[in-house]
Amino acid sequence: MEPLTTWEIIGRVLYQFSSVWVALILLFSLSVAFKRRLGLYGKLFDSPIGMIGFGLVMFWVFVGIFGAMDLIVTHDPLSQVSGMKNKVPGTPVRGAEEGEYAWYLLGGDNLARDVFSRMVSGAWIVVQIAPLATLFAFMVGITLGLPAGYYGGRLDTFLSFLANLILAFPVILLFYLLVTPEIVATGVPNYMAAVLFIFPIVFIGVLLNSRYYTRPNFRTPLLIGVLGVAIWLYLALISTSGYVVNNGDVAIPGLPSVLDPFDIPGGILVVFVSVVFVNSPTVFRIVRGLALDIKTRDYVAAAQTRGEGPWYIMLWEILPNARGPLIVDFCLRIGYTTILLGTLGFFGLGLPPESPDWGSTINEGRKLLSIYLHPALPPALALLSLVLGLNLLADGLREESLKD
Amino acid sequence: MGLFILRRFGVMLLTALCLTFVVFFLTNLYPNLEKLAKTQGNQRMSDEQVANWLENRGYSQPLLVKYGQWLGVAPGFTNTLSDGQVVGSCIRPGVDPENIPTFCGVLQGEWGQSTVFKDDVGAIVSKRLGNTGYLMFWVLVLMIPSALIVGVLAGMKEGSFLDRSLSTFSIITTATPEYVSGVIFIAIFTSSTVGLKWFKGTATSAMDNPTFENFFLPVLTISLYGMGYIARMTRASMTEVMTAQYIRTARLKGVSFPNIVMKHALRNALIAPFTVIMLQFPWLLNGVVIVETLFNYKGFGWALVQAAGNNDIQLLLAISVVSVFVVLFTQLISDIGYVYLNPRIRIS
Numbered sequence: 001m002e003p004l005t006t007w008e009i010i011g012r013v014l015y016q017f018s019s020v021w022v023a024l025i026l027l028f029s030l031s032v033a034f035k036r037r038l039g040l041y042g043k044l045f046d047s048p049i050g051m052i053g054f055g056l057v058m059f060w061v062f063v064g065i066f067g068a069m070d071l072i073v074t075h076d077p078l079s080q081v082s083g084m085k086n087k088v089p090g091t092p093v094r095g096a097e098e099g100e101y102a103w104y105l106l107g108g109d110n111l112a113r114d115v116f117s118r119m120v121s122g123a124w125i126v127v128q129i130a131p132l133a134t135l136f137a138f139m140v141g142i143t144l145g146l147p148a149g150y151y152g153g154r155l156d157t158f159l160s161f162l163a164n165l166i167l168a169f170p171v172i173l174l175f176y177l178l179v180t181p182e183i184v185a186t187g188v189p190n191y192m193a194a195v196l197f198i199f200p201i202v203f204i205g206v207l208l209n210s211r212y213y214t215r216p217n218f219r220t221p222l223l224i225g226v227l228g229v230a231i232w233l234y235l236a237l238i239s240t241s242g243y244v245v246n247n248g249d250v251a252i253p254g255l256p257s258v259l260d261p262f263d264i265p266g267g268i269l270v271v272f273v274s275v276v277f278v279n280s281p282t283v284f285r286i287v288r289g290l291a292l293d294i295k296t297r298d299y300v301a302a303a304q305t306r307g308e309g310p311w312y313i314m315l316w317e318i319l320p321n322a323r324g325p326l327i328v329d330f331c332l333r334i335g336y337t338t339i340l341l342g343t344l345g346f347f348g349l350g351l352p353p354e355s356p357d358w359g360s361t362i363n364e365g366r367k368l369l370s371i372y373l374h375p376a377l378p379p380a381l382a383l384l385s386l387v388l389g390l391n392l393l394a395d396g397l398r399e400e401s402l403k404d
Numbered sequence: 405m406g407l408f409i410l411r412r413f414g415v416m417l418l419t420a421l422c423l424t425f426v427v428f429f430l431t432n433l434y435p436n437l438e439k440l441a442k443t444q445g446n447q448r449m450s451d452e453q454v455a456n457w458l459e460n461r462g463y464s465q466p467l468l469v470k471y472g473q474w475l476g477v478a479p480g481f482t483n484t485l486s487d488g489q490v491v492g493s494c495i496r497p498g499v500d501p502e503n504i505p506t507f508c509g510v511l512q513g514e515w516g517q518s519t520v521f522k523d524d525v526g527a528i529v530s531k532r533l534g535n536t537g538y539l540m541f542w543v544l545v546l547m548i549p550s551a552l553i554v555g556v557l558a559g560m561k562e563g564s565f566l567d568r569s570l571s572t573f574s575i576i577t578t579a580t581p582e583y584v585s586g587v588i589f590i591a592i593f594t595s596s597t598v599g600l601k602w603f604k605g606t607a608t609s610a611m612d613n614p615t616f617e618n619f620f621l622p623v624l625t626i627s628l629y630g631m632g633y634i635a636r637m638t639r640a641s642m643t644e645v646m647t648a649q650y651i652r653t654a655r656l657k658g659v660s661f662p663n664i665v666m667k668h669a670l671r672n673a674l675i676a677p678f679t680v681i682m683l684q685f686p687w688l689l690n691g692v693v694i695v696e697t698l699f700n701y702k703g704f705g706w707a708l709v710q711a712a713g714n715n716d717i718q719l720l721l722a723i724s725v726v727s728v729f730v731v732l733f734t735q736l737i738s739d740i741g742y743v744y745l746n747p748r749i750r751i752s
Contacts, residue, residue: 167686168731169724172705172708173427182433182435182439183430183433183435183436339581342584343583370605373595376587387579388580
């Protein structure tokens with residue numbers, strides 16, 4: 001078997017992504033066709049920058065999803081093939097059997113694993129964690145930031161002090177303190193998860209209650225249903241095999257394993273929690289600032305005169321009017337979260353060392369960087385393009401939301 | 405103004421106290437102490453031996469007592485081991501056991517002993533901080549002027565080709581974290597197989613003998629990430645100034661375009677970036693940790709990684725105190741500078 005030439009490698013990589021191209025073309029043609037009916041999302045397709053950004057982001061989202069569905073990866077990202085250590089891109093796999101992919105498209109890393117497949121699987125890790133962690137950070141930031149801005153006074157002073165306290169920590173020091181096997185063993189991340197994950201439930205509960213409390217017949221069943229599911233998910237999220245914390249000294253029973261549909265490995269949970277923890281103070285500050293600004297508007301005064309409750313005003317008058325900057329910041333923050341995840345991987349914190357996430361792969365590749373370039377460059381460029389896409393998307397959204 | 409600064413200093417102290425306590429709490433959790441005992445004593449110690457080791461060296465005292473000792477408000481711990489060796493928080497090598505001070509904490513100017521480097525924490529931190537200070541100095545020298553120039557050039561004529569290309573450049577730099585740009589630079593400029601071989605891939609030799617060849621890449625890597633953000637802020641404030649009434653008046657009077665930019669717009673446009681530059685310091689601190697690890701430059705960030713990786717409690721505490729003060733101090737300077745630069749705020 002001959003090694004592939006550069007053009008053949010490019011062609012074959014593009015061909016491996018064919019499912020992604022189909023999905024992208026479908027998404028773009030549908031969105032452009034119906035863009036007038038799609039609100040802010042549709043307006044995105046009027047701005048070239050926003051479209052490029054959206055395209056880059058959706059490319060990696062589809063790569064992540066289809067990669068997890070086994071449509072793109074050529075080899076198992078964790079399996080090592082003998083004789084493929086540090087081989088250059090396009091090297092044929094030694095002794096490839098029938099049905100196996102015959103080349104390492106982007107070469108092998110220092111443990112003879114396929115760089116291309118690892119990059120694709122790394123996308124799935126980012127796509128799973130980054131948006132969800134950002135969403136949680138937003139829930140925490142909004143639930144605390146709205147009352148801080150709206151009420152002001154002591155509550156504001158206290159919460160702002162806490163937020164500044166966390167922001168004064170260098171992020172990497174915080175990661176080194178929180179994301180170590182020793183700390184995972186003490187159960188500190190589990191306690192933090194138990195506290196942080198309450199905020200989305202509080203948020204949803206207050207949101208629905210403040211809107212429908214005048215119609216108890218509708219509100220009560222709605223709240224019971226929604227909060228029931230939310231609390232079940234919450235308990236399932238924080239408990240592993242029947243316990244919230246179980247480290248020999250302390251054992252707090254959680255949801256019994258029968259009702260627990262998924263277990264989150266300790267490594268992922270601690271990464272998730274620390275990323276949410278680092279991001280939420282910044283969101284808090286943004287929301288607080290917006291609430292301070294918007295609470296002086298006339299429609300808030302009108303709602304107050306009408307006799308609406310404070311939470312109704314915060315969640316149904318102030319929050320919808322703050323959505324523009326918040327959506328833009330959401331995009332930027334997903335990018336920042338991606339960078340943080342990469343940082344964690346780069347320092348070898350949290351995720352297991354063989355994990356194919358981009359940060360860990362860059363960290364492993366950099367050790368031999370002066371001799372072999374190919375293991376470190378693909379994940380580095382992947383991370384760069386995803387974050388760039390999110391930045392461009394945020395720029396496009398900002399431009400379009402300022403137009404009206 | 406004096407009262408304002410005084411209050412800020414009070415908040416700063418309170419923040420530093422809270423943060424060091426959090427660091428203290430996390431580093432003194434039992435699994436961390438166990439790791440410390442095993443790295444300092446013997447990897448194969450049994451649980452009982454670990455407990456004994458910790459007990460003998462005063463690590464098993466209540467948390468608040470230990471924190472008080474570190475601060476210097478509680479008397480230091482001393483104990484004589486069975487083999488006659490005297491151990492304790494105030495023991496320094498070469499000091500006679502009779503002359504041990506009762507209090508030895510931060511308030512007495514004693515930062516403790518590093519368990520990794522076997523040296524005085526104060527000395528380590530000041531030495532490493534010196535290395536990083538040198539790095540930071542060149543980062544600022546490179547970053548601030550280039551960011552301001554890019555921002556001003558882009559903001560002069562909104563929507564022009566120059567604006568578009570410079571804005572794209574600054575977006576790309578903000579989207580490239582240090583560990584990505586560093587890897588790309590090393591690949592392009594230093595690789596021994598392909599590439600340009602212009603620079604060196606490590607900065608280890610730059611600690612004694614910094615040259616352009618071994619020092620430029622780390623500086624460039626840190627500056628690029630911060631630069632894009634400052635440039636975008638400068639551009640935003642420049643475009644805002646350029647649409648102001650007095651600029652239009654100057655134009656209509658017939659002032660030439662370079663004169664308008666240099667004499668009328670620039671000063672007002674540089675107020676906002678000043679605060680942004682100051683608030684960039686905490687981010688630069690992160691960049692320093694990453695770049696020092698990547699280029700193997702033994703500075704403050706490198707010491708942070710070593711201390712945190714080995715649970716070196718007292719070194720870690722000193723490092724967090726220093727970084728907290730850097731963060732809060734730059735915030736203070738940015739607030740004061742903003743008031744000073746902007747006469748409108750000073751009067752109202």
